[in-house]
Amino acid sequence: MSRPARSSSGDSPAVAVVGGGAVGVTAAADLAARGASVTLYERGDLGAGSSGRAAGVLYDAYAEDVDAALAARAMERFRAIDRSLPGFEFTPCPYVIAVRDGDPDADAVPAMVDRMRSHGRDVSLVTPDALGDRFPVATDDLAVAAVAEGAGWCDPASYVAAMGRRARREGVAVETETAVSLTGDAAELRIEADGGSGAETREFDAVVVAAGAHTADVLADVGVAVPVVPYRVQALTTGVAYDGPMVYDASAGVYLRPRPTGLLAGDGTEPVAADPDDYERGGDDWFVDSVTETLRERVDAVSGGELNSERAWAGLCTATPDGDPLVGPVGRAGSLFVAAGWQGHGFMRAPAVGEHVAEGVLASLDGTDADSESPWIDPFDPDRFDGGEAFEITEGMSVEGRIGEKR
Numbered sequence: 001m002s003r004p005a006r007s008s009s010g011d012s013p014a015v016a017v018v019g020g021g022a023v024g025v026t027a028a029a030d031l032a033a034r035g036a037s038v039t040l041y042e043r044g045d046l047g048a049g050s051s052g053r054a055a056g057v058l059y060d061a062y063a064e065d066v067d068a069a070l071a072a073r074a075m076e077r078f079r080a081i082d083r084s085l086p087g088f089e090f091t092p093c094p095y096v097i098a099v100r101d102g103d104p105d106a107d108a109v110p111a112m113v114d115r116m117r118s119h120g121r122d123v124s125l126v127t128p129d130a131l132g133d134r135f136p137v138a139t140d141d142l143a144v145a146a147v148a149e150g151a152g153w154c155d156p157a158s159y160v161a162a163m164g165r166r167a168r169r170e171g172v173a174v175e176t177e178t179a180v181s182l183t184g185d186a187a188e189l190r191i192e193a194d195g196g197s198g199a200e201t202r203e204f205d206a207v208v209v210a211a212g213a214h215t216a217d218v219l220a221d222v223g224v225a226v227p228v229v230p231y232r233v234q235a236l237t238t239g240v241a242y243d244g245p246m247v248y249d250a251s252a253g254v255y256l257r258p259r260p261t262g263l264l265a266g267d268g269t270e271p272v273a274a275d276p277d278d279y280e281r282g283g284d285d286w287f288v289d290s291v292t293e294t295l296r297e298r299v300d301a302v303s304g305g306e307l308n309s310e311r312a313w314a315g316l317c318t319a320t321p322d323g324d325p326l327v328g329p330v331g332r333a334g335s336l337f338v339a340a341g342w343q344g345h346g347f348m349r350a351p352a353v354g355e356h357v358a359e360g361v362l363a364s365l366d367g368t369d370a371d372s373e374s375p376w377i378d379p380f381d382p383d384r385f386d387g388g389e390a391f392e393i394t395e396g397m398s399v400e401g402r403i404g405e406k407r
């Protein structure tokens, strides 16, 4: 079936969003809420990509000004969505960044905390003794810690499902089980969609590519190269009861959070490029062993007993050369946009990024982004790269990555 005619009418621009993860589904709902005629394409079910495999750790403890503002807005929206969207629950929970004795990153923590506080984030530097007095975690081997109070956790799949329902209510046409490819040029950007009702080609005023680990492949269809490289990370759950804070043991590179029936822990970053169509989705034995060891050292409830991992799994994050995402117009003026490259922090930023993308796309379409009040965030400009650069994949949560002096 072919439907080449532009589907916009009157003042309502037709926008396609490619990718039904946390970012795409939020952008789609927010675009529709602002009057766009939106079609959301997802090759599987909503949340089938990284969002459905994420840990749901949410915090606003960022040292860079743009990151801190975006995270503050995201947390504000998670709380509001908890009140307004049935099926989604945000659980407030402090987030601890802990650095061990002998780890050179310990020296950087006070300055990191100062920068977070300078952006209004409720983060404090604490001694290991004070941390141990407050929480059921081992602190004897720590040099220093920071506690971010404005944090929390959620079930990421429930966010995508609830936001998907909101998108439908706002009038978004949600096409699941529909893989798309892009064709055409700047003047006539087209989507070839292959879904349940067969193949069809459609033209849109704007296309937003929020295809997670497949983003570079989708954009390559129309000759746009972006350095967004997938890499594998892992997580596990266990039934051990834990009612402490979320902890990032920066020296071990392991994070953990409570969950209703136990504890979730992760990292296991593999700093090599992964094939999004062919990667190992189960957790590795080495990952389970190394996380088990860290949990024994850190969590009082685990130290004496068995961990008994219930489930271990892997998913993909996406790296960029400078660790910042690509968000905004890309390749061709006005009609093609990208939102990807989260370096492990895409889910927690999705409520703010989706809103930002919706406002930016609509401003670009009506020409109001041409003045000095561009809605887009400069450090995230997709065109800051050629697309062909070679770079090392680094883990996104490290203290070094958070210190925030790169911009």
Ligand SMILES: Cc1cc2nc3c(=O)[nH]c(=O)nc-3n(C[C@H](O)[C@H](O)[C@H](O)COP(=O)(O)OP(=O)(O)OC[C@H]3O[C@@H](n4cnc5c(N)ncnc54)[C@H](O)[C@@H]3O)c2cc1C
Pocket (backbone or CB within 6 Å): 018, 019, 020, 021, 022, 023, 024, 041, 042, 043, 044, 045, 046, 047, 048, 049, 050, 051, 052, 053, 054, 055, 056, 057, 058, 178, 179, 180, 181, 210, 211, 212, 213, 214, 215, 218, 233, 234, 235, 266, 313, 314, 315, 316, 317, 339, 340, 342, 343, 344, 345, 346, 347, 348, 349
């Ligand atoms: C184990 C693990 C733990 C994590 N923990 C956290 C965490 O605690 N906090 C956090 O912030 N982040 C976390 N992340 C990272 C987080 O999952 C991602 O940054 C985030 O989910 C990215 O969302 P997205 O919408 O950009 O991408 P995705 O959720 O991957 O969505 C992209 C979608 O596009 C679809 N798609 C791809 N190609 C096409 C096509 N051609 N046509 C149609 N659809 C297409 C895919 O099927 C997919 O559903 C974790 C990731 C993993 C794997």
